Amino acid sequence: MPRIGIFVRLKEKSFQLLILSPPKRIWGIIMDKLFLNIKKIMLVDDEPELLKMVTEILKDDGFLNIITAASFHEAVSTSKKEKPDLAILDVMLPDGDGFSLMQQMHTFTHIPIIFLTAKDEASDKLAGLGLGADDYIIKPFMPQELLLRVYAVLRRCYKEDVSLVSLEDCIIDFSRAEINKNGETVALTAKEYTLLEILARNDGKIVTIDSICEALWGDNPFGYENSLNTHIRRIREKIESDPSKPVSLVTVKGLGYKLNLRK
Amino acid sequence: MKEKRFQLLILTPPKRTWGIIMRKSFGKYISGYIISFIVFTAILALINIFLFGWTFYNTFSQDYGEGSPQNMLDEITAASTATSPAGPAVEKLRDKNIWAMYVNQDGGLFWSVDLPYGVPSHYTLQDVAVFAKGYISDYPVFIRSTENGLIVLGYPPNSYTKLLSNYYSISTIKKLPAFTIIVLVIDFLLLFFAYYLSKQKIIKNTEPITNAIDALSDGKPISLSIRGELSEVAESLNKASGIINKQNEARANWISGVSHDIRTPLSIIMGYADKLTSASFLDSSAREDAEVIKWQSIKIRDLVQDLNLVSQLEYEMQPLNKKKIRFSKLIRAYVADLLNIGLSDLYSIEVEISPQAETIIFECDERLMTRAVSNLIQNSMNHNPQGCKIYLTLDVYEQSILLAVADNGIGISSEKLLELQSRPHYMKSVDERLDLRHGLGLLLVQKIIESHNGSLQIESEIKSGYRTTLIFPSS
Numbered sequence: 024m025p026r027i028g029i030f031v032r033l034k035e036k037s038f039q040l041l042i043l044s045p046p047k048r049i050w051g052i053i054m055d056k057l058f059l060n061i062k063k064i065m066l067v068d069d070e071p072e073l074l075k076m077v078t079e080i081l082k083d084d085g086f087l088n089i090i091t092a093a094s095f096h097e098a099v100s101t102s103k104k105e106k107p108d109l110a111i112l113d114v115m116l117p118d119g120d121g122f123s124l125m126q127q128m129h130t131f132t133h134i135p136i137i138f139l140t141a142k143d144e145a146s147d148k149l150a151g152l153g154l155g156a157d158d159y160i161i162k163p164f165m166p167q168e169l170l171l172r173v174y175a176v177l178r179r180c181y182k183e184d185v186s187l188v189s190l191e192d193c194i195i196d197f198s199r200a201e202i203n204k205n206g207e208t209v210a211l212t213a214k215e216y217t218l219l220e221i222l223a224r225n226d227g228k229i230v231t232i233d234s235i236c237e238a239l240w241g242d243n244p245f246g247y248e249n250s251l252n253t254h255i256r257r258i259r260e261k262i263e264s265d266p267s268k269p270v271s272l273v274t275v276k277g278l279g280y281k282l283n284l285r286k
Numbered sequence: 287m288k289e290k291r292f293q294l295l296i297l298t299p300p301k302r303t304w305g306i307i308m309r310k311s312f313g314k315y316i317s318g319y320i321i322s323f324i325v326f327t328a329i330l331a332l333i334n335i336f337l338f339g340w341t342f343y344n345t346f347s348q349d350y351g352e353g354s355p356q357n358m359l360d361e362i363t364a365a366s367t368a369t370s371p372a373g374p375a376v377e378k379l380r381d382k383n384i385w386a387m388y389v390n391q392d393g394g395l396f397w398s399v400d401l402p403y404g405v406p407s408h409y410t411l412q413d414v415a416v417f418a419k420g421y422i423s424d425y426p427v428f429i430r431s432t433e434n435g436l437i438v439l440g441y442p443p444n445s446y447t448k449l450l451s452n453y454y455s456i457s458t459i460k461k462l463p464a465f466t467i468i469v470l471v472i473d474f475l476l477l478f479f480a481y482y483l484s485k486q487k488i489i490k491n492t493e494p495i496t497n498a499i500d501a502l503s504d505g506k507p508i509s510l511s512i513r514g515e516l517s518e519v520a521e522s523l524n525k526a527s528g529i530i531n532k533q534n535e536a537r538a539n540w541i542s543g544v545s546h547d548i549r550t551p552l553s554i555i556m557g558y559a560d561k562l563t564s565a566s567f568l569d570s571s572a573r574e575d576a577e578v579i580k581w582q583s584i585k586i587r588d589l590v591q592d593l594n595l596v597s598q599l600e601y602e603m604q605p606l607n608k609k610k611i612r613f614s615k616l617i618r619a620y621v622a623d624l625l626n627i628g629l630s631d632l633y634s635i636e637v638e639i640s641p642q643a644e645t646i647i648f649e650c651d652e653r654l655m656t657r658a659v660s661n662l663i664q665n666s667m668n669h670n671p672q673g674c675k676i677y678l679t680l681d682v683y684e685q686s687i688l689l690a691v692a693d694n695g696i697g698i699s700s701e702k703l704l705e706l707q708s709r710p711h712y713m714k715s716v717d718e719r720l721d722l723r724h725g726l727g728l729l730l731v732q733k734i735i736e737s738h739n740g741s742l743q744i745e746s747e748i749k750s751g752y753r754t755t756l757i758f759p760s761s
Binding site for chain 2: 070072073076077079080083141161162163164165166167168171225228229230231232233234245275276277278279
């Protein structure tokens with residue numbers, strides 16, 4: 024008997040999903056990761072072994088287009104020719120430094136840039152981010168740390184491409200600021216939209232209370248905890264089947280919240 | 287619990303400095319000063335008295351001895367009659383080159399001995415009144431009144447001086463003792479003042495030097511500029527500081543260079559080890575080996591990073607980048623990052639921030655502070671490979687911010703705890719015996735806390751966990 028129940032529920036749901044959203048949109052949801060994986064990434068480092076390893080890490084995770092360069096000048100010409108979507112640069116190159124390379128690249132392209140460097144001085148980090156770098160990874164690093172940052176930067180920079188997010192019990196349509204749950208459409212308020220967006224962008228990762236409050240109320244978000252709780256409760260009513268036992272918008276005690284996307 | 291924490295704080299007072307010691311015992315210092323000055327003046331007075339006594343003893347024995355006017359007059363008066371002077375006394379007079387005469391009531395002479403040429407032989411009342419106090423033809427004369435007349439002794443010219451007008455008013459004499467005492471007191475005060483000033487000057491000149499030596503022994507660079515006699519000392523101190531500084535710089539640069547160069551190869555090792563841990567073509571034992579390589583590489587990474595940071599902080603190579611931040615935000619951001627990157631299922635982290643601590647603003651170097659927290663959490667994980675719960679709490683107690691990292695793991699024995707608190711290579715300095723077997727995690731934490739005027743306290747009991755509390759003054 025239970026088996027049948029599950030079967031029925033599954034079927035109903037997929038049926039609903041099919042009706043609610045045209046095939047093109049479903050494609051979009053499923054392809055979130057694939058969409059990022061087809062982005063072209065350029066690696067610049069003078070150490071061939073490191074280039075090989077990072078290439079393997081990225082390829083193993085599904086990235087398809089990876090190009091490499093071993094020097095400043097090679098990087099400039101390659102990026103002009105190949106037009107990558109993201110560049111990972113070493114700070115110390117045999118014929119120049121990564122910061123000037125970034126400045127030079129900024130004259131013809133505005134792709135996101137992540138620095139990968141053995142230097143860990145605070146001043147270098149500030150210099151890198153101040154010039155417009157998107158992130159900074161210090162060697163030595165674990166492969167998942169690199170992947171995490173690459174995905175985060177890609178999502179942040181190409182976010183307009185992700186307008187549909189599928190959760191356990193509903194679908195969020197960011198282009199319309201709507202929730203589709205069980206065949207019903209519910210509109211999102213501006214605050215709810217911002218909140219869901221920041222959580223969705225960090226798919227499954229914890230976003231601290233501080234980051235959320237800053238996104239919602241600006242730089243000095245003191246004493247907004249209660250308002251935040253109210254917004255979270257309202258969102259749960261819109262997105263969860265059972266708002267008292269949330270599965271998508273989960274509280275991480277003492278830290279913040281995370282939004283579990285359906286894979 | 288909280289009381290215990292503060293007792294421990296009291297046990298480790300802040301570093302003493304020369305300046306504080308000076309201020310603390312200033313009274314004692316000054317009294318030592320006065321005592322030394324009094325001893326000095328007493329010795330001076332004794333020397334004076336001795337010299338004075340020694341010099342004047344001879345004079346007194348001569349002036350009031352055998353040949354003195356007093357004595358001679360006594361002898362002549364006793365031995366003489368109105369008709370003739372006594373024989374032996376006359377011999378004595380001649381021996382000493384003294385002349386004598388006996389003036390009678392009428393002004394004539396009963397007798398005379400060796401009366402020089404030019405000395406009159408008859409005296410009026412007026413003459414007597416004049417010479418009685420002084421001289422007869424430049425000869426100092428001394429007189430003795432007898433029943434019949436006046437015995438007069440004439441000493442050679444320039445042997446004695448006579449005071450012709452020796453009178454003082456009684457009131458002047460009466461003032462004399464008070465006057466002497468006042469003069470002595472004024473002299474004493476002036477002397478003390480001069481002594482004090484010169485002492486002060488020496489201290490003023492040497493204080494920067496002692497301060498500099500103190501700073502030098504703490505490994506801090508100094509730059510002295512002193513004029514005068516001590517300028518040479520200052521110069522050699524500056525030179526020594528320069529050499530030490532250069533050596534420190536070289537050492538820090540060397541460490542930073544090594545730690546830089548090791549990073550790329552280590553990245554490659556870590557990357558491939560991680561890849562092999564999940565490679566499907568390997569059997570499970572090979573994958574386990576890869577896991578070991580991965581974790582050992584991570585240990586090397588932590589060590590290298592800590593070593594570099596410790597040396598940067600130790601030699602003050604890197605300025606602190608202090609900013610006012612919400613402490614609670616820093617902690618949440620760090621823990622969220624840690625969980626997002628992925629934490630083994632063996633460990634769980636609980637964050638508890640008290641409502642008062644929630645809004646605490648603390649001026650600190652965000653990166654270093656995060657690093658300190660990270661090292662403490664890593665320590666808990668490293669010491670509990672079987673897994674544990676980690677508690678991170680932020681609280682405010684009176685004027686202090688308390689940040690505690692605790693776990694419910696295996697803990698350490700009390701002997702080990704004592705060792706941890708007392709051994710220099712765990713906590714104090716990289717200059718001491720550097721024992722890398724235990725890592726530099728705690729040492730780095732200590733350095734970071736020092737640079738934020740905080741203190742650190744470790745509590746642990748075997749089998750019931752381990753707790754490190756960082757205590758910062760809240761501004």
